[in-house]
Amino acid sequence: MHRTKVKVAVDALDANQTIANANRHDFDHAGVAVVNLMSAPGAGKTTLLERVLASLDGVRAGVLEGDVQGSMDADRIAALHVPVVQLNTESGFGGECHLDANMVRSALEDLPLSELDLLVIENVGNLVCPAEFRVGEDARIMVSSVTEGEDKPLKYPLMFRACELVVVNKIDLLPHLDFNLGRLLANVDAVNPGARVMLTSARTGEGVDELREWLASIPDRARATA
Numbered sequence: 001m002h003r004t005k006v007k008v009a010v011d012a013l014d015a016n017q018t019i020a021n022a023n024r025h026d027f028d029h030a031g032v033a034v035v036n037l038m039s040a041p042g043a044g045k046t047t048l049l050e051r052v053l054a055s056l057d058g059v060r061a062g063v064l065e066g067d068v069q070g071s072m073d074a075d076r077i078a079a080l081h082v083p084v085v086q087l088n089t090e091s092g093f094g095g096e097c098h099l100d101a102n103m104v105r106s107a108l109e110d111l112p113l114s115e116l117d118l119l120v121i122e123n124v125g126n127l128v129c130p131a132e133f134r135v136g137e138d139a140r141i142m143v144s145s146v147t148e149g150e151d152k153p154l155k156y157p158l159m160f161r162a163c164e165l166v167v168v169n170k171i172d173l174l175p176h177l178d179f180n181l182g183r184l185l186a187n188v189d190a191v192n193p194g195a196r197v198m199l200t201s202a203r204t205g206e207g208v209d210e211l212r213e214w215l216a217s218i219p220d221r222a223r224a225t226a
Contacts, residue, residue: 016133019101023108023136030113032062033222034121035215036135038159039143040152041125044169046073047202048143049120052212053082059216061118064107066099068124085110089124098129101136117219127156131163138222145170146179153187161192167211172201 027034039045053061062083065074074086087107089096096103104121111119121137123130131140142163144152147170153160160166166188174181181199188195198214200207 013132016101019105020134020136023101023105026108027113027119027136027138030116032113032116032119033139033219034119034135034137035218036121036123036130036137036140037143038123038130038140038163039125040127040145040148043125043143043145043148044202045122045125045143046076048167048169048200048208048211049122050076050080051202051205051208052215053077053080053120056118056212056216059117059219060115061120061215062111062113062116064104064111064119064121066103066122066124068095068097073122083112083116096129097124097126098133099123099135100133104135118215120215127152127159131159131161139164139218141165141167143167143169144184146173146177146181146184150180150184150187153184153191157191160188160195163192163195165196165198165214166192167198167200167207169200169202171199171206172204 037045049063063077065077065084065086067073067088069088069090071086074084077084085107087099087103089103093103099121113119121135140163142159144166146168168184185197188197198207198210200211
């Protein structure tokens, strides 16, 4: 029984990778680079995106918003006059707590891929499942807020290990928290040695310019490795 369960899980991940490869082919054909943005609920992904996209000069960006239900985040991005598509997992996908390659593929025809340089996929807020499913992206970002505690890299290592960039958000709250930033950074390094780490505050804008520059460089880096 145990071996059967493992085989089913492997088959599911293999099928997901096949569809992720098809997504990647379509992204490359359209000339669009893709970033998978992940975090726990409430870490500040959408507010960071609002800050970044408001002045991402020279880069045509679009967003695919993943949520179980609702369109609140997509509505916020649309107010910036950025192409955005809402993808709710409750509608036809069993209310899953992540986006997988097939879900992303179902939304591609609604995205103006040929008119974009960069597509940001804002995944469903969750520290486990999103890291397990590739969707055809070029890069992954993990946003971790200081309100979550220093232990999250050790408790959810795959999420932190799967990302090229770890963004530590809400640093404006540090004076008000019993939080050891050095311990968090050491824990990140323990599970993902040498990972790029940025410190940001979506509320004050601290560190947002560095994140904006990193995102703006993704299309050129993707083309260089294509």
